Amino acid sequence: MSTHFDPTKHISSSAAYPEVSFHHHDTDDAAFKKKVRKTTILLSVITIIELAIGLAIYTIHKGENPNALLVLMFKGAVCILTLAKAYYIVSVFMHLGDEIRNMIMTIVVPLMLFIWFIIAFVADGNSYKNLRNKYDKHFQESTMPADHHKKAEEPKPADAGGKQ
Amino acid sequence: MATTANVHQTKWWSGGKSPFNMEYGKLMMWYFLMSDAFTFGAFLISYGSIRFSQNFWPDPNVVFNAFPGAGHANLPLAFVSVMTFILIISSVTMVLAVHAGHKGDKQAVVKWLAWTIVGGLAFLSCQAWEWHHLITGEHATLIDGQIKMVGQTTTVNPWGDLASASAVADALKNTSHETLVQLVSSHDHSVSHEQLAGMSQEKLISMVNAADLHIRENGPVAFGGYFYGITGFHGFHVFSGVVINIIMLIMTQKDVFQKRGHYLMIEKAGLYWHFVDLVWVFVFLCFYLI
Amino acid sequence: MSEALSVHPEIVTTHDVHHDEHGGGHHKETFISKYIFSMDHKTIGKQFLITGIIWAIVGGLFSVLFRLQLGYPGQSFPILETFFGHWAKGGQIQPEFYYALVTMHGTVLVFFVLTAGLSGTFANILIPLQIGARDMASPMLNMLSYWFFFLASVIMMSSLFIQTGPASGGWTIYPPLSALGQASDGSKLGMDLWLVSMAMFIVSSLLGGLNYISTILNMRTKGMSMTRMPLTIWAMFFTAVLGVLSFPVLLSGAILLLFDRNLGTSFFLSDIVVNGEVLPNEGGSAILFQHLFWFLGHPEVYIILLPAMGMVSEIMSVNSRKPIFGYMAMLGSLFAIAILAFLVWAHHMFVTGLNPFLGSIFVLLTLLIAVPSAIKVFNWLTTLWRGNIRFTPAMLFAIGFVSLFISGGLTGIFLGNSTIDIHLHDTMFVVAHFHIVMGVASFFGMFAGVYHWFPKMFGRYLNNTLGYIHFWVTMVGAYLIFWPMHYEGLAGMPRRYLDKSGWVSFNQFGDLDKMITVVSIIVFAVQLMFVFNFFYSIFKGRKVTTQNPWGANTLEWTTPIRPGHGNWVGEIPEVHRWPYDYGKDGRDFIPQTEPIGANESKH
Numbered sequence A: 001m002s003t004h005f006d007p008t009k010h011i012s013s014s015a016a017y018p019e020v021s022f023h024h025h026d027t028d029d030a031a032f033k034k035k036v037r038k039t040t041i042l043l044s045v046i047t048i049i050e051l052a053i054g055l056a057i058y059t060i061h062k063g064e065n066p067n068a069l070l071v072l073m074f075k076g077a078v079c080i081l082t083l084a085k086a087y088y089i090v091s092v093f094m095h096l097g098d099e100i101r102n103m104i105m106t107i108v109v110p111l112m113l114f115i116w117f118i119i120a121f122v123a124d125g126n127s128y129k130n131l132r133n134k135y136d137k138h139f140q141e142s143t144m145p146a147d148h149h150k151k152a153e154e155p156k157p158a159d160a161g162g163k164q
Numbered sequence B: 001m002a003t004t005a006n007v008h009q010t011k012w013w014s015g016g017k018s019p020f021n022m023e024y025g026k027l028m029m030w031y032f033l034m035s036d037a038f039t040f041g042a043f044l045i046s047y048g049s050i051r052f053s054q055n056f057w058p059d060p061n062v063v064f065n066a067f068p069g070a071g072h073a074n075l076p077l078a079f080v081s082v083m084t085f086i087l088i089i090s091s092v093t094m095v096l097a098v099h100a101g102h103k104g105d106k107q108a109v110v111k112w113l114a115w116t117i118v119g120g121l122a123f124l125s126c127q128a129w130e131w132h133h134l135i136t137g138e139h140a141t142l143i144d145g146q147i148k149m150v151g152q153t154t155t156v157n158p159w160g161d162l163a164s165a166s167a168v169a170d171a172l173k174n175t176s177h178e179t180l181v182q183l184v185s186s187h188d189h190s191v192s193h194e195q196l197a198g199m200s201q202e203k204l205i206s207m208v209n210a211a212d213l214h215i216r217e218n219g220p221v222a223f224g225g226y227f228y229g230i231t232g233f234h235g236f237h238v239f240s241g242v243v244i245n246i247i248m249l250i251m252t253q254k255d256v257f258q259k260r261g262h263y264l265m266i267e268k269a270g271l272y273w274h275f276v277d278l279v280w281v282f283v284f285l286c287f288y289l290i
Numbered sequence C: 001m002s003e004a005l006s007v008h009p010e011i012v013t014t015h016d017v018h019h020d021e022h023g024g025g026h027h028k029e030t031f032i033s034k035y036i037f038s039m040d041h042k043t044i045g046k047q048f049l050i051t052g053i054i055w056a057i058v059g060g061l062f063s064v065l066f067r068l069q070l071g072y073p074g075q076s077f078p079i080l081e082t083f084f085g086h087w088a089k090g091g092q093i094q095p096e097f098y099y100a101l102v103t104m105h106g107t108v109l110v111f112f113v114l115t116a117g118l119s120g121t122f123a124n125i126l127i128p129l130q131i132g133a134r135d136m137a138s139p140m141l142n143m144l145s146y147w148f149f150f151l152a153s154v155i156m157m158s159s160l161f162i163q164t165g166p167a168s169g170g171w172t173i174y175p176p177l178s179a180l181g182q183a184s185d186g187s188k189l190g191m192d193l194w195l196v197s198m199a200m201f202i203v204s205s206l207l208g209g210l211n212y213i214s215t216i217l218n219m220r221t222k223g224m225s226m227t228r229m230p231l232t233i234w235a236m237f238f239t240a241v242l243g244v245l246s247f248p249v250l251l252s253g254a255i256l257l258l259f260d261r262n263l264g265t266s267f268f269l270s271d272i273v274v275n276g277e278v279l280p281n282e283g284g285s286a287i288l289f290q291h292l293f294w295f296l297g298h299p300e301v302y303i304i305l306l307p308a309m310g311m312v313s314e315i316m317s318v319n320s321r322k323p324i325f326g327y328m329a330m331l332g333s334l335f336a337i338a339i340l341a342f343l344v345w346a347h348h349m350f351v352t353g354l355n356p357f358l359g360s361i362f363v364l365l366t367l368l369i370a371v372p373s374a375i376k377v378f379n380w381l382t383t384l385w386r387g388n389i390r391f392t393p394a395m396l397f398a399i400g401f402v403s404l405f406i407s408g409g410l411t412g413i414f415l416g417n418s419t420i421d422i423h424l425h426d427t428m429f430v431v432a433h434f435h436i437v438m439g440v441a442s443f444f445g446m447f448a449g450v451y452h453w454f455p456k457m458f459g460r461y462l463n464n465t466l467g468y469i470h471f472w473v474t475m476v477g478a479y480l481i482f483w484p485m486h487y488e489g490l491a492g493m494p495r496r497y498l499d500k501s502g503w504v505s506f507n508q509f510g511d512l513d514k515m516i517t518v519v520s521i522i523v524f525a526v527q528l529m530f531v532f533n534f535f536y537s538i539f540k541g542r543k544v545t546t547q548n549p550w551g552a553n554t555l556e557w558t559t560p561i562r563p564g565h566g567n568w569v570g571e572i573p574e575v576h577r578w579p580y581d582y583g584k585d586g587r588d589f590i591p592q593t594e595p596i597g598a599n600e601s602k603h
């Protein structure tokens, strides 16, 4: 690679782009430091809240009559908090927030695919469970948690032994 | 195709320049991370799909309740919060390294990169401990009508539903002598192991109270596969991130970037590192919180 | 290949030829850096093409072999035993051999030929040339992309020669069959090699795709706005996007499958008895694998088709001497197809026990694809309409592509309705559908591309007469082979079965199957003739003497006849117009480099 055309030098280096003005959004040192500090604190606080919710779920589960709806709401809250965390990491730490709008779009828009990806996979998993509970009694009896267990068992005590 | 755009505006898309004002390497890194997000996404969504196909799933607070050096104390989520904070902090130090790179401040780059590497290694050590603890842990579990001491592996899960006292009482009769010894000694420290070993099966059974053993049935096997599979894949990313950062550190030390006139490589390494943190946020959510 | 001279004395580029020191010209390269570990996108493209051709011969040969079994079940061909030993004991294709052949045929043609061989070739060759760049954004990663493909090829090829044979569970490698070594010979080592090879393949495809995307976004020459790009480039762009977002999902599935095979996990396994042995695996879901596979699998079929669509659009416009009809509609439909491609994967799973309500949403989304597909067909036909058509071999293949796409697209609508699919799933109807719409159509796009850009690649023409023979035999042959399969499928004849002669109801198709087999042998022979034409013409073909032999507008024809690394001698030309100004204002064609005239009409 001596005298011949060297693409890595002549084409690809950023030097080939005088047009790319490597704008540094954070040239103001103090402002930048402040932003980072703020984000760090924010991330930590969110994480602590998440942990608190996690422990709350734990205590609910330990209690006598776990409130399924409450647990679900807590879980939903954690999911939202996680998305908030993801937003701050991507937008501040990865500086996506400082990029040109179109660039942000090329990252954010394809992520929308996850919506249908998640819904379809989870819905089909759920449907698989229902099918198995309906047609595979052994599966149902060996995996259903105790309190549901009793309800399921009552009508047909004969089946209690399972197939094995 | 007459272009009617305002002449005074920068025509980002008209060719001859990057429409995003971004050099190609960074662009490629972004899109690579995008595709990697789909790899992780596929793993996590598969996990979700399987979880929704099960009637029961272990409560993470029950599974992850150990802390190094704390013995059998019940400290749900304590250790994983340490791990999470380590990653967040290492992400912050990486931001500072990238920032120092923008200013061309070599010494600061070296300092913050080094801290990031330390953070990464610390995280990996934590993960190693956690895996080790889970795999080698011995949990009395009711499996196929007898009680066995098992750890969390890819083929067994000790964290099913709590077994009823009557089931446990039945199971004790089928349980091996050795396991009974272990069961008794973990509750009753007044008798030595040797003494217990010399006792008969019946004697041992009479020493335990089935009601306060809190023995669980075995849980969904898929738990282990996904947990080790996904945290392992994440750990592999952390590991490669550490390697990349070490390479960056060496290159910085050797003035490679100084000579090049910019520290853009550090920026790309930084993107990768933050991505690893980002993935952890979701792993944390899926395995430890919900 | 002779020492390619980058600059011919008689060539005048459209631009002031000042030889700056890093122009395309005189440089010393070693054989290794020029032809083996080359970083020149054109050479890498040719590497992909030639590797693809080799794979196509292998994969095509496999189909001839299993067609022998399907056309002449029970008959002995002693020569097979000579070549394949116990795989064809007594001159008869053994069941394991048959399944290995079918599986490898699918794998090789879908991934190694029509993905790597097609978009690997033409994205590499055309992107920098048509957008006006000296090379890919990262020539280094581009080179690695080829070499990962090579590695994948070596691994896959080696799996053909191991004792237990290659993977044999179908190209879709569904577990549990593919997850359990004890289930069949083809699920042993061959399956592991398949998975590892595909992992390498995915790395290759990601390296390539990321490069194509960032090159197209970042490296366009001055004036080459996105809507001035030829449709080829748009097609390659969407192809790359599809690959970058969907291949990782297959990677995840492959990794989980490897774990199930080797580490005793139960991601895809549950409640299984093999040979009387009850397996301990519990809790996994085999359907989950199908979801993961088809999340890639469906985008994959468009990864295969879109490059062909792009090249057909370009070639059709050039050879009709007319602007492409509805450029923005073409672009919009490409975009719509790319998005929909991600949303419809479970239409391959209607009969797996997929929730019927979920299935109905997939039906809806699937049928939506018909809309952009129809737009494209309409635009191709109107581009041809009253055109000044030049029937070059490339143009014939382009027209053939449209015919095949219509035929195959229509049967897709049958299959997309879940109620009809219950009857048609896993029958020969599906085989007919996807071979016509994907297999043959994409091959036609690829052939069109090779005939059209061969002069750019090698500075010589392919032999025209052989080209015409190639086209007509392949066109007629493809319909003779695949059209009757629709009838077989509608009658319920299953696909992938070794021997269907046991069913009285299928006996009526015995002669038809013989005919199909005979025609496939003829068509295969004609492809070999094309391969001969290809290699012969590289060295002995008629030389190209003008810079722009087809009178085309796009930038690749402004480079020297045999461009060196860096493509243009001197400055990269600036672009002033879209690429489809054919037959405008009384002029046959106006290259993209020509500034808009003072009183030029709008198109």
Ligand code: HEM
Pocket (backbone or CB within 6 Å): C172, C301, C302, C304, C305, C347, C348, C366, C367, C369, C370, C373, C408, C409, C410, C411, C412, C413, C414, C415, C416, C417, C421, C424, C425, C426, C430, C433, C434, C437, C438, C439
């Ligand atoms: C209107 C457009 C289309 C519709 C509605 C459609 C629908 C379908 C459906 C429902 C199936 C599943 C059949 C079954 O297994 O029972 C199928 C199979 C298939 N389609 Fe299409 N399709 C369309 C166009 C295409 C195109 C353009 C391609 C490729 C470029 C393609 C490639 C395939 C392949 C490869 C398979 C079979 C894979 C296998 O099972 O081995 N289809 N199509």
Ligand SMILES: [Cu+2]
Pocket (backbone or CB within 6 Å): C297, C298, C301, C344, C345, C347, C348
């Ligand atoms: Cu499909």
